[in-house]
Amino acid sequence: MVQTQTTQNKSDLTFKAYMAIRQMLFYNEIQPGQKIKYKDLATRIGVSMTPVIQALKWLEFHNIVRHESNKGYYINEVSVKEITEVYDTRLLLEVSLVPGIIGHLNDQGIRKLAATLDDYKAAVAEDNYHKRIMTDMKFHMTLAALSKCHIQVKMLQELFDILLLRYNQNLFYLSMTGTSLAEHEDIFNSIKKRDQVRLEASLKFHVDTVRNHITKGMSRLVPDKKESF
Structure with missing residues (x-):
């Protein structure tokens, strides 16, 4: 019993450190290429280095x-x-979930998606970048979850983690506000009409548009960087 409790405490502290580092990455408090100083992080988070x-x-x-x-x-x-591969994979995943989304769709699912769209609209109106990027992710993740395809949804979440934690600062400078809102609304309207063909086309157009905009902008920001990962 004591051993189990000790293991749980260690797990809780690791999760606390993990979430704290995620938040620092999201708010650009730790930059790409930067060496991580364990001791400074441990002191800031309030845990040991382990x-x-x-x-x-x-x-x-x-x-x-x-x-x-x-x-x-x-x-x-x-x-x-x-980032090109991330968006290409996002496109494949999200479009592949459409049949499941339409097949499992009910009024409750539509209401959930409508609430996330309202949150996104509010973030756009407020011109709050961090809130907008989080509500954008919530919209897409809520839509994907309607498919009941848990493994693919988990994979999609991991792709969003890469975008939010590695590319957050670049997405800030290269973000698209006006057109993305209209595209989100078109996706939602396709859902309301339970139109599978239109939903697939709307998702493809949206992710394609964002990918092309982001990669073109990033190519100008880091034109001489060798691609090796």
Whole structure:
């Protein structure tokens, strides 16, 4: 019993460190390419260095950080090639979920999606970038969850984690507010009409448009960076 409690406490501290580091990444308090100082992070979070290192191992598994032998952990640099692959995979995943979304759709699901769309509209009207990017993700994740395809939904969440934790600052400078709102509304209207063909086309157009805009902008920001990951 004591051993089980001790294990749980260690797990809780690791999760606390993991969530704290995620938040720092999201708010750009840790930058791509930056070396991570374990001791400073542990002091800031209020835990020992062991939970911090365990949390960094989780982030390494998701390709957010990398470990260099005898040097430590670093935040992975941005990559136009990687973000292109992330959006390409997002496109495949989200469109593949459409039949399941339509097949499992009910009034409750429509209401849930409508609430996330309202939150996104409010964030756009408020011109709050961080709120807008989070409500955008919530809209897409709520839509995907309607499919009841748990493995694919988990994979989609991991792709959003890469976008939010690795590319947040770049997405801020390259974000599209006006057109994205109209595209979200078109996706929602397709859902309300239970129109599978239109929903697939709306999702494809939206993700394609965002991907092309982001990758074109990033290519200008990091034109000379070699793509290797």
